[in-house]
Amino acid sequence: MEKIKRSERLGAMARILTESPNRIHTLGEFCELFGAAKSTVSEDIDLIDHSFAQFDLGCVETLAGAAGGVRYRPVPSPARVKRVLSELSERLQEPGRMLPGGFLYTSDVTSDARTAQALGEILAAAYYEKQPDLVLTMETKGIPIALMTARALDVPLVIARRDSRAYEGSAVKINYIAGGGNERIETMALARRAVKAGQRALIVDDFMKGGGTLQGMVDMMREFQAEVVGVCVMISTAQPEEKRVQGARSLLVLDGFDRANGRANVRPAEEYR
């Protein structure tokens, strides 16, 4: 095999590590790919880690032992988190986002891949230690953020549906109370094969008002005998203060609307200010 120089290895190695977040690569994998010794690959990894740390691009961790190797986690610094959430708050405060009925137009933001990835990486960073086996969301608007959270954690995404479709096979259906204000009973369905008993689920959605949909997802996981290791949303309303679901993490808070100019009052949640 042709000898590959360090300056040629570093870019490729950075790309391989970052395109599979939270996945452990053995040093042997890189040794073989580059025809390099383990000590050389180790030095490369230190250089990449140093470079990422210096420019706030996440962290490269070396794990010792039999199951050891190297993995990349796109953990953003507190300063980066603060900047992302404050820019997002600004964006959601643009005039014209107030819809009839006191709703906030967020579809352009929730389905933007870069935003979804930034938010997914912020959320994932808070749950690496809890080692979730899957991310659960409910269709539709939360899917991009939930997908990017699952990507950063390297676990599958599971999507609950409003009704069980023929092409999902046998499904578990539950009812839940939706709507903060005008309450109603809704149905949520999830393919039986999507979750196994004993698995650890991280619940991710875009929006929380009363918290009924999120509590529905918690109830759904109970039906599957799965454990919920966290519940989180992009944005939650300040009112009602009491939510149906307990202990949810929210990145942003919607305090209400300035009805005179149609602007929403949005701010990063307390812990991210």
Place this chain on the structure above:
Amino acid sequence: MEKIKRSERLGAMARILTESPNRIHTLGEFCELFGAAKSTVSEDIDLIDHSFAQFDLGCVETLAGAAGGVRYRPVPSPARVKRVLSELSERLQEPGRMLPGGFLYTSDVTSDARTAQALGEILAAAYYEKQPDLVLTMETKGIPIALMTARALDVPLVIARRDSRAYEGSAVKINYIAGGGNERIETMALARRAVKAGQRALIVDDFMKGGGTLQGMVDMMREFQAEVVGVCVMISTAQPEEKRVQGARSLLVLDGFDRANGRANVRPAEEYR
């Protein structure tokens, strides 16, 4: 500013380029970040491009002129495309994926972030030259692949809904004919502000049987006076041969089911074999 060595720049630069596919970064941006001269940054970029090319990790392009700079496109080689699609075909042929009614269970595949990213990059690669302004999909199962296609193209994702929800604001609603076999009229809604007249849309979905939903999306774009630059899906059925939508690109073909053992017959489409 502290002098940063090449070995420290390369990892960071690879990460910055690859995390924003198809976005043009000026050389000045990197010069400032690293405190390096343009000629030095140019050499770095050549090294990264060479490294990516050697290991089939996409391409880094330098654009001359006033709007010039450098951009990364995650274009996979034909060999990589072939491998991804043949592995995916294998996976979809696992026993137990045949559902009552002749449906194929694909939800675990369509919502897997790594698979969605690989497929999104394959699809995007075919449309860079058409310069789409947005990717359009219809909820729910196509969202992850459409999102990853939009990510690779650096354009917004727009999601059509089954019904217009209060929190989407004013919407355009159309009827379309769904279902290959038992045909029925369904409704599709899209927020009025989501697409502007004259924009170029790439339509992406997970599955095509009769092609009615895809044709519905084409009709929807006509309502918005937007141009459709392509229609593509992850998998289409071999039957019916005649689809309601014209000229759709499909990555995989479902030839049918081997009913004795419940296995689907899935293969990469002709042009990817």
